[in-house]
Amino acid sequence: MVKVNVKFSVMFKDATGTTATTIDVSGETVKDLIDALIKQFGPKFGERILDEKTGGVRRFINIFVNGKDIRNLQGSDTKLEEGADVRLIPAVAGGKEFFGLTQDQIVRYSRQIILREVGGKGQKKLMRSSVLIVGAGGLGSPASLYLTAAGIGKIGIIDSDRVDLSNLQRQILHTNDDIDRPKIESAKEKLQKINPEVKIITHNERFAVENALDIVGDWDFVLDGSDNFPTKFLINDACVLKRVPFSHGGVLRFVGMTTTILPGKGPCYRCLTPEAPPTGMIPTCQEAGVLGAVPGVIGAIQATETIKYLIGSGELLVGRTLFFDALEMRFEEFELKRSPNCPACGDRPLIKDLSQVDYGHVCEVRF
């Protein structure tokens, strides 16, 4: 019987609940230690480290005893001395990487990789995905920060505004030093500091009828962080036409709402609101105000939905609209059904071309 100190890679933490422990081994070899570990942490841990075909330790898992790879010692027959330090880490180099992730990536994303719903496979999916964020403002700020931190492969940001002093109360991507700078420039700089691995593509232009279809077609998912009805309807119509899934979000005063739209698989924004309210009927944030933390909440939900869609886990906000009332501190959910008469996604859609719609005014469909 020997007592050894075992350290695990963080990759094993969901199975062991720890990254370091002291184990009493009834035998004296690495093989005896593995048996003791499986006895302690259960079959789930066993599946993780043992090859189901050979019954031996999986080839991509390295075991070091006192800093030496057991492959250069006696393999699983390597003897353990009292107090030996044993480390179990998945190989991360030479083509036997953990899902092709580098050691730095494993550490950077470890808190989400250990989630069963994400894992190495989900992380790779995120790293291969692309997300377009329309607007680097109140919703786009928190959303882009979380999506960049999560390691989305490519993030596009489209915004033609410059940072204004009055933005800083809620648009947390931008700082005092950024006043008068193009928002996309300020956004890219901050995001790259958080995660230099993410490719940030910037479009210093308005999301408009002329470019909408070309732009959305390039992305796996679109996040609506816009602040006006014409753009929201334009995002909806372009995404429905191009069949690109997107997250809708909107905020005003103390309230926010969000829903996730999968064209062809659920209702769209026009099913809920067939036409934008006439200009002036619903005030803008500029006119009515907004508490900065409200777009923070909604933007973070939109980022969460984006990630869930990309990794294919959980229940999306499809066919449901989530309302958030910060004053009452209440979330409410309403069913959203596809309308057969919807001009965008109905049985006989009227919108076949964006030029049919007058987005500059009230987003009515013209024929």
Ligand SMILES: [Zn+2]
């Ligand atoms: Zn619709």
